[in-house]
Amino acid sequence: MARGRRVFEGRGRMIAELGAFALMLALALxxxxxxxxxxxxxxxxxxxQGAGEGAAxxxxxxxxxxxxxxxxxxxxxxxxxxxxxxxxxxTEPMFYKVTGVWGSHEGSVLLWNLVLTGFGALIVLFGxxxxxxxxxxxxxxQGLLAVLFIGYTVFASSPFARLANPPVQGNPLNPILQxxxxxxxxxFLYCGYVGFSVVFSLAVAALIEGRVDAAWARWVRPWALTAxxxxxxxxxxxxxxxxxxxxxxxxxxxxxxxxxxxxxxxxGAALLHSAIVTEKRGxxxxxxxxxxxxxxxxxxxxxxxxxxxxxxxxxAFAVDPTRGTILLxxxxxxxxxxxxxxxxxxxxxxxxxxxxxxSREGALVLNNLFLSTAxxxxxxxxxxxxxxxALTPNNPISVGPPFFALTFNPLMIITLLIVPFGPLLAWxxxxxxxxxxxxxxxxxxxxxxxxxxxxxxxxxxxxSCAGLALGFWLIFGAxxxxxxxxxxxxxxxxxxxxxxxxxxxxxxxxxxxxxxxGVFVLGACFESSWKLENAQTLSPGQTMSIGAYxxxxxxxxxxxxxxxxxxxxxxxxxxxxNPICTLSPERRTYPAAAGQTTSKKSICVLGASxxxxxxxxxxxxxxxxxxxxxxxxxxxxxxxIFIGPVLMALGGLISLSxxxxxxxxxxxxxxxxxxxxxxxxx
Amino acid sequence: MRRGLAGALAxxxxxxxxxxxxxxxxxxxxxxxxxxxxxxxxxQLRCVVCQNESIDDSEADLAQDLRRIVRTQxxxxxxxxQVRAFLVQRYGQFILLKPPLSPGNATLWLTPLVLVLxxxxxxxxRSRAVRREEPALTPAEEKALGxxxxxxxxxxxxxxxx
Numbered sequence: 001m002a003r004g005r006r007v008f009e010g011r012g013r014m015i016a017e018l019g020a021f022a023l024m025l026a027l028a029l030x031x032x033x034x035x036x037x038x039x040x041x042x043x044x045x046x047x048x049q050g051a052g053e054g055a056a057x058x059x060x061x062x063x064x065x066x067x068x069x070x071x072x073x074x075x076x077x078x079x080x081x082x083x084x085x086x087x088x089x090x091t092e093p094m095f096y097k098v099t100g101v102w103g104s105h106e107g108s109v110l111l112w113n114l115v116l117t118g119f120g121a122l123i124v125l126f127g128x129x130x131x132x133x134x135x136x137x138x139x140x141x142q143g144l145l146a147v148l149f150i151g152y153t154v155f156a157s158s159p160f161a162r163l164a165n166p167p168v169q170g171n172p173l174n175p176i177l178q179x180x181x182x183x184x185x186x187x188f189l190y191c192g193y194v195g196f197s198v199v200f201s202l203a204v205a206a207l208i209e210g211r212v213d214a215a216w217a218r219w220v221r222p223w224a225l226t227a228x229x230x231x232x233x234x235x236x237x238x239x240x241x242x243x244x245x246x247x248x249x250x251x252x253x254x255x256x257x258x259x260x261x262x263x264x265x266x267x268g269a270a271l272l273h274s275a276i277v278t279e280k281r282g283x284x285x286x287x288x289x290x291x292x293x294x295x296x297x298x299x300x301x302x303x304x305x306x307x308x309x310x311x312x313x314x315x316a317f318a319v320d321p322t323r324g325t326i327l328l329x330x331x332x333x334x335x336x337x338x339x340x341x342x343x344x345x346x347x348x349x350x351x352x353x354x355x356x357x358x359s360r361e362g363a364l365v366l367n368n369l370f371l372s373t374a375x376x377x378x379x380x381x382x383x384x385x386x387x388x389x390a391l392t393p394n395n396p397i398s399v400g401p402p403f404f405a406l407t408f409n410p411l412m413i414i415t416l417l418i419v420p421f422g423p424l425l426a427w428x429x430x431x432x433x434x435x436x437x438x439x440x441x442x443x444x445x446x447x448x449x450x451x452x453x454x455x456x457x458x459x460x461x462x463x464s465c466a467g468l469a470l471g472f473w474l475i476f477g478a479x480x481x482x483x484x485x486x487x488x489x490x491x492x493x494x495x496x497x498x499x500x501x502x503x504x505x506x507x508x509x510x511x512x513x514x515x516x517x518g519v520f521v522l523g524a525c526f527e528s529s530w531k532l533e534n535a536q537t538l539s540p541g542q543t544m545s546i547g548a549y550x551x552x553x554x555x556x557x558x559x560x561x562x563x564x565x566x567x568x569x570x571x572x573x574x575x576x577x578n579p580i581c582t583l584s585p586e587r588r589t590y591p592a593a594a595g596q597t598t599s600k601k602s603i604c605v606l607g608a609s610x611x612x613x614x615x616x617x618x619x620x621x622x623x624x625x626x627x628x629x630x631x632x633x634x635x636x637x638x639x640x641i642f643i644g645p646v647l648m649a650l651g652g653l654i655s656l657s658x659x660x661x662x663x664x665x666x667x668x669x670x671x672x673x674x675x676x677x678x679x680x681x682x
Numbered sequence: 683m684r685r686g687l688a689g690a691l692a693x694x695x696x697x698x699x700x701x702x703x704x705x706x707x708x709x710x711x712x713x714x715x716x717x718x719x720x721x722x723x724x725x726q727l728r729c730v731v732c733q734n735e736s737i738d739d740s741e742a743d744l745a746q747d748l749r750r751i752v753r754t755q756x757x758x759x760x761x762x763x764q765v766r767a768f769l770v771q772r773y774g775q776f777i778l779l780k781p782p783l784s785p786g787n788a789t790l791w792l793t794p795l796v797l798v799l800x801x802x803x804x805x806x807x808r809s810r811a812v813r814r815e816e817p818a819l820t821p822a823e824e825k826a827l828g829x830x831x832x833x834x835x836x837x838x839x840x841x842x843x844x
Contacts, residue, residue, distance in 0.1 A: 398781065411798065
C-alpha cells in the first residue's frame with residue numbers, strides 16, 4: 001500500500017518537473033527562434049530562417065507540453081504543486097479541475113504563453129505567402145515577445161513550484177468562477193488579445209524592412225479579423241457570465257477589467273477598417289501601422305494593468321502587485337521599442353494619401369476617427385483616477401458609468417448612424433445621393449419601428465425609442481447593401497438570387513457583422529430601458545408579481561451538490577393564470593471556501609427575454625414562519641445583447657473564409673499581375 | 683503572500699456576490715417617485731470601500747448605511763444636489779461616479795470632444811486638398827477616356843461583383 005502510494009507520487013513528481021523543464025526548453029527555443037530568424041534575414045539564408053521557424057514550432061510544442069503537465073497535476077489533484085493546492089480541491093467536478101488550470105495568475109500566464117507561441121507556429125505554417133524577409137522578421141518579433149513572457153513565467157511566475165509539505169486538501173477555485181461560461185471565457189479572450197500579437201509583429205517587421213504597402217495590409221487583415229472575432233466572443237462570454245450569475249441585469253459596468261478588454265476591441269475594429277483602405281487605396285499606411293501596434297499594446301496593457309492591482313476592479317481575481325510591476329516593465333519595454341521604431345520610420349512610410357469625403361474610404365476614415373476617439377475616451381476614463389491621484393493624492397475621484405454614458409455613447413451613436421452608408425459608397429468618388437436613395441426604405445422602416453415603440457412601450461421613453469430605431473437602422477441598412485448588390489426589384493427575381501449567391505463572402509461577412517451590431521443595440525437599448533425588478537419576502541405558498549408575471553414560492557428544500565450545500569427553491573411562474581415555467585434558484589454554501597455563499601439564479605427564457613429569479617437569505621417573519629427574500633427581474637430582449645456579438649464574430653469568420661482574404665491569396669494576386677490589382681471591395 | 687492573495691480573492695468575491703440588496707422590501711420609501719429618485723442617486727454614488735461598485739449594486743455595510751442616508755434625506759425633502767453635496771462633504775469627490783465638470787477635471791471631460799474635433803478638422807483638410815489637387819479632366823483627356831472605355835461597354839457600376 002505504502003509502496004504503491006510512493007510510486008504514484010513519484011510519477012506525479014516527474015510530470016510536474018517535466019512541465020517546468022518544457023517551459024525552460026520553450027524559453028531556449030524562443031531565444032533560438034529570435035536569433036536564428038534575425039540571422040536568416042541578415043544573411044539571406046533560407047537555412048537559418050528555416051531553423052528559426054523550426055524553433056518557433058518547437059517552442060509551441062514545448063509550451064503545450066508544459067500546459068498539459070499542469071493540467072495533469074490539476075486532474076490528479078497533485079497538491080504538492082503549490083498552484084494546484086491553491087486553486088483546486090478533490091471535491092470539484094472534473095470540468096472545474098481542468099479549467100482551474102487558468103484560474104490562477106500563474107496558470108493564466110501559461111495560457112497566454114501557449115496562445116502566443118501558438119500564433120507564432122501559425123505564422124510559420126500559414127505565412128508561406130509572406131515575402132521571405134518579412135516572414136523572417138515577423139517570426140523574429142513573435143519570438144522576442146515569447147522570450148519576454150516565457151522568461152517572466154520561468155523566473156517570476158512558475159506554475160510548477162512545489163510545496164515541501166503538501167496539504168491533504170487544496171483551496172478551491174473561487175466559487176463564483178465555477179461556471180461553464182466563465183471557464184471558457186479566458187481562452188477566447190486570450191486568443192483575441194494575443195491574436196493581435198501577430199499584427200503587432202507584422203507591423204514591427206514591416207517597419208524594420210521600411211516597407212509598408214497595400215500587400216502588407218492584405219496580410220494583416222486575416223490575422224486582425226481572427227483576433228477581433230475571438231475577442232468579440234471572449235468579451236461577450238464575460239459579459240454574459242456577469243449577466244446571468246450576478247443577477248440584477250448587469251452586463252456592462254465600465255469596470256477597468258471590462259474596459260481593458262474593450263479598448264483592444266475598439267482599436268481592432270478600427271484596424272480592420274483602416275486596413276481595408278490601405279489595401280484597396282494604398283493610403284492611411286502610417287495610421288494602419290499605428291493601429292496594428294496599438295491593438296496589441298492595449299491588449300497587454302489591459303491584461304497586466306488589471307493584474308498588477310494598479311487599478312481596482314470588481315472582478316480582478318488574480319492580483320499581485322510585485323509581479324505586476326515586473327509585467328508592466330516587460331510591456332513597457334516591448335511597447336516602447338515598437339513605438340520608438342515607429343517614430344523613427346513613420347516619416348518614411350509613403351501613402352499618407354488624400355481622399356474625397358464622399359467615398360468608401362471617406363466613410364472608413366470617419367469610422368476610424370470615431371472608433372479611435374472612443375477608444376481614447378475609454379482609456380482616459382480608465383486611467384484618469386490614477387493620474388489625478390498622482391497629481392493630487394488627497395482628493396481622489398471616481399470615473400464611473402455616468403461619465404461613459406455622456407462621452408462614449410454619443411461618439412458611438414454618430415458612428416452607428418454612418419455605418420450603413422459605408423458599404424454603399426464607391427471607392428474614390430461615391431455618390432451620396434444614390435446611397436441615400438438605396439437607404440430610404442431602411443430609414444423609413446427604422447423610423448416606423450421607433451415610432452411603434454414610442455406608441456406601445458410603457459413607460460414612454462423617447463430616447464430609448466430613438467435607440468431602438470438606430471438598431472433597426474443598422475439591421476435594415478445592412479440588408480439594403482445586399483439588396484443593392486443583388487439589384488432586387490430592378491432585375492428578375494432569379495437573377496437577383498443568382499447575384500446574391502455570387503456575392504463574395506466578404507460582403508456577407510460585412511452584412512452579418514453590421515446587422516449583429518444592430519441586434520446588439522436593440523438588446524442593449526430595450527433591456528436597459530424597460531427592465532423590471534421586484535423583491536419580496538415570501539414564505540412557501542405566497543406569491544408576488546413582476547410585470548405581467550406572477551411568481552409563487554412552492555417550496556424551499558436543503559440539498560447537497562458537488563462541493564456545496566444549498567437551499568433549493570421551487571418557484572412557479574404564470575401569466576394570467578396560465579403556467580409558464582418553473583424556476584429553481586439556489587442559495588449555495590461552499591464549506592471549502594470558508595462558508596462563502598453564492599446565489600444561483602434561475603432563468604426562464606421567454607423568446608429573447610429573460611425572467612430571472614434569485615433567492616436571498618431566509619428570515620423569520622412575524623408569524624414565525626420561515627421566509628425568504630425572492631428577487632425577481634424581467635429583462636426584455638436581453639438575449640439580443642449576446643446574440644449580436646456572436647453574429648459579429650460570425651461575420652468576421654465568414655469574411656475570413658473569403659477567397660480574397662485567404663492567407664495564400666497575395667501570391668495568386670501577384671501571379672495575376674501585382675497585389676494592388678483593383679478588386680471590388682466587399 | 684499566498685494568504686494575502688487568497689484574502690484579496692475572498693474580498694473581491696464577496697463584493698461581487700452579495701449584490702442586489704438596494705431593493706430590500708423593508709427599506710423602500712413609501713412614495714414611488716421618491717424611491718425611484720433614490721435608486722437613480724444610488725447608481726451615481728460609489729460604495730467607497732468596495733472595489734468598484736455603486737451603492738445600488740453593493741451589499742457592503744457601508745453601502746447599506748449610505749442608502750439609508752440617501753433615503754432619509756430624500757424623505758426629508760432634500761434635493762438630489764443637496765444629497766450629493768452632503769455626501770461629498772463627508773466622503774470627498776471619490777463618492778461621485780460622475781466627476782463634476784470642474785477646472786481640475788476639464789482634461790477628462792473635454793479630451794473626447796477635443797480629439798474628435800481636432801481629428802475631424804485634420805480629416806476635413808485632407809479631404810479638401812484632394813479636390814484642389816485633382817482637377818477635372820480636360821476635354822482631350824475626357825475623349826481619351828471615352829476611347830478607352832468604349833470596348834468595355836457601359837460605365838462600370840460602383841458595386842460590380844467578381
